Amino acid sequence: MSVAVWPGRSHPLGATWDGQGTNFAIFSENATAVELCLFDPQGNEHKVALPEMTNHVWHGYLPDVGPGQHYGYRVHGPYKPKSGKRFNADKLLLDPYALAISGDMKFSPAIFGFPMDRFADSDRDLEKSTLDDESFVPKGIVVDKKFDWGHDRHPETPWHETIIYEVQVKGFTRKHPELPLELQGPYSGIRLA
Numbered sequence: 001m002s003v004a005v006w007p008g009r010s011h012p013l014g015a016t017w018d019g020q021g022t023n024f025a026i027f028s029e030n031a032t033a034v035e036l037c038l039f040d041p042q043g044n045e046h047k048v049a050l051p052e053m054t055n056h057v058w059h060g061y062l063p064d065v066g067p068g069q070h071y072g073y074r075v076h077g078p079y080k081p082k083s084g085k086r087f088n089a090d091k092l093l094l095d096p097y098a099l100a101i102s103g104d105m106k107f108s109p110a111i112f113g114f115p116m117d118r119f120a121d122s123d124r125d126l127e128k129s130t131l132d133d134e135s136f137v138p139k140g141i142v143v144d145k146k147f148d149w150g151h152d153r154h155p156e157t158p159w160h161e162t163i164i165y166e167v168q169v170k171g172f173t174r175k176h177p178e179l180p181l182e183l184q185g186p187y188s189g190i191r192l193a
Helices: 169-173
Strands: 014-017 022-027 033-039 045-049 052-054 057-062 070-076 139-141
Touching: 033 057, 045 057
Parallel strands: none
Antiparallel strands: 014 022, 022 057, 033 045, 033 070, 052 057, 070 139
């Protein structure tokens, strides 16, 4: 699978499809490299290095990637647990900005950042696990956020002419004389009030 990657934009964060391709952007202040991992329908992983970093946001635009694409990240950087840095590219990361995900977290020693056979050791979590967890963790999915508003249009009311009215449904409908008794109080009564 050969994928073209362009610099893209650092915002918005996450996977943003624009109708022709998808921009991927993820924040990491201490990463030294970020790989976007794309998964084909058979589950095979294809890695693409994100080429740009702007203000700690790694980003890239893939012109032929669209809705339905499953993805994750492998983030490279220092592994210094005593300093709070635990980068491990053997672990597939779910995009924290993903709008949809597929799969479930499955228990396996691979999902841990340290070797599971080290539980008895006092420094068990300082050693880096090299097990790949890709088969055991969920993946993000690129989505089409487009919504067909039909003939609806923004009212274009200036803020100085805008009135915002807040209503408490139960209080508004509870004693409404034109509503049947069973619709006085619940949300179903608001549309008839």
